[in-house]
Amino acid sequence: MSNSMPAYRRILLKLSGEALMGNDSFGINHSTIVRVVGEIADVTRLGVQIAVVIGGGNIFRGVAGGAVGMDRATADYMGMLATVMNALALGDTMNKAGLTARVMSAIAIEQVVEPYVRPKALQYLEEGKVVIFAAGTGNPFFTTDTAAALRGAEIGAEIVLKATKVDGVYTADPQKDPLATRYHQISFDSAIAQNLGIMDATAFALCRDQKLPINVFSILKHGALERVITGQDEGTLVYA
Numbered sequence: 001m002s003n004s005m006p007a008y009r010r011i012l013l014k015l016s017g018e019a020l021m022g023n024d025s026f027g028i029n030h031s032t033i034v035r036v037v038g039e040i041a042d043v044t045r046l047g048v049q050i051a052v053v054i055g056g057g058n059i060f061r062g063v064a065g066g067a068v069g070m071d072r073a074t075a076d077y078m079g080m081l082a083t084v085m086n087a088l089a090l091g092d093t094m095n096k097a098g099l100t101a102r103v104m105s106a107i108a109i110e111q112v113v114e115p116y117v118r119p120k121a122l123q124y125l126e127e128g129k130v131v132i133f134a135a136g137t138g139n140p141f142f143t144t145d146t147a148a149a150l151r152g153a154e155i156g157a158e159i160v161l162k163a164t165k166v167d168g169v170y171t172a173d174p175q176k177d178p179l180a181t182r183y184h185q186i187s188f189d190s191a192i193a194q195n196l197g198i199m200d201a202t203a204f205a206l207c208r209d210q211k212l213p214i215n216v217f218s219i220l221k222h223g224a225l226e227r228v229i230t231g232q233d234e235g236t237l238v239y240a
Contacts, residue, residue, distance in 0.1 A: 005046075005230065006043075006047065006229050006230055006231075007229065007231035008158040008159050008229060009047075009048065009158060010049040010050075011049070011157055011161055011229065012053065012152035012157040012161065013040070013050060013053070013161045014052075014144070014145065014161065014163060015052055015219065016144075016164065017056045017058035017059060017082065017083070017086055018055070018165070019032075019036065019163055019164075019219050020032055020033050020036065020058050020086060020089070020090075026059065027059065028058065028059075028089050033090065034093060034097070036090075037097050037099070038097065039219070039224075039226070040052075040099070041094075041097055041098070043225055044130065046229065046230075050125075051121070051125060051130070051131040051132075051152075051157065052090065052131070053133045053144055053147050054083050054086045054090060054132060054144070055144040056080070056083040056085070057079075057082075059082035059085055059086065060082045072140065072141070076140035076142075079136070080106070080135040080136050080138070081135070083134050083135055083144060084105055084112070084134040084135055086134075087113070087132045087133075087134035088113065091103045094130055099129075099130050101129065101130045102129050102131050102132065103132045103134055104117070104121055104132070104133055105134045105135045106133070106134070106135040106138030107135040118155070121133075121155060122156075131155075133147065143200045143202070143203065145199040145200045145202075146200060146202045148160055148203065149199070149202075149204075149206040149207045149210075150206065152207070153206065153207075157212065159213045159214070159215060160207060160215075161214075161215050161217065161228060162199065162214060162217070163217060163218070164218060164219065165218060165219075165220055166216075167218035167224070167235060168182040168216055168218075169182070169183045169196055169198055169236035169238070170183070171183070183236045184233055184236065184237070185238075186236060186237075186239075187238070187239055187240070188204070188207070188238060192204070198214065198216060198238060207238075211240040212240075213238060213239045213240065214238040216235050216238070218235070221234075
């Protein structure tokens with residue numbers, strides 16, 4: 001673990017559900033979730049307060065075929081429940097790794113997880129607990145990217161970290177164009193002008209309006225999260 005000082009005191013980490021699959025076609029890969037939690041644990045030891053928004057694509061992918069032709073709102077609620085399942089798995093893995101995690105859901109499932117209440121979430125963060133926000137925004141038609149931007153703004157996060165399978169934002173698709181280069185930094189306005197598609201439009205606009213920077217990095221690279229936290233050149237920083 002690095003001895004570097006963290007550049008941020010409080011962060012919002014956006015994890016896709018796919019980040020938990022490993023090489024599996026869907027579901028949660030045990031070794032992958034343990035590794036991701038290990039990366040988060042390293043950062044908490046630096047004194048950084050961490051909140052997590054988790055997606056549900058890894059679970060919803062398994063039932064997506066049955067959702068064809070389904071009402072969009074119903075399908076979105078199914079996706080929200082998938083994020084709750086991921087949040088429970090993530091929280092349990094964190095607790096077993098010696099962290100203290102609290103799962104808070106935007107939809108009421110009080111027998112399973114506690115509801116999202118902003119002052120309580122802030123209290124948990126100040127106490128050094130990792131807060132996992134489940135069920136997106138609690139509304140259909142909004143993505144978990146938007147939930148990350150919203151919760152990040154609500155809790156006063158200094159940055160939103162979008163963990164992906166790609167190590168930043170590129171001038172073109174690096175898998176298709178060998179000449180594609182990674183942006184080290186890029187402004188919100190430039191990203192919009194180039195239609196880079198870093199987040200969905202609602203999430204991106206919210207971060208821009210709140211002057212909440214975004215860093216896009218690869219969760220698959222060992223130590224990448226800590227390098228972002230300590231201000232090293234990792235991923236792509238999107239700034240206002």
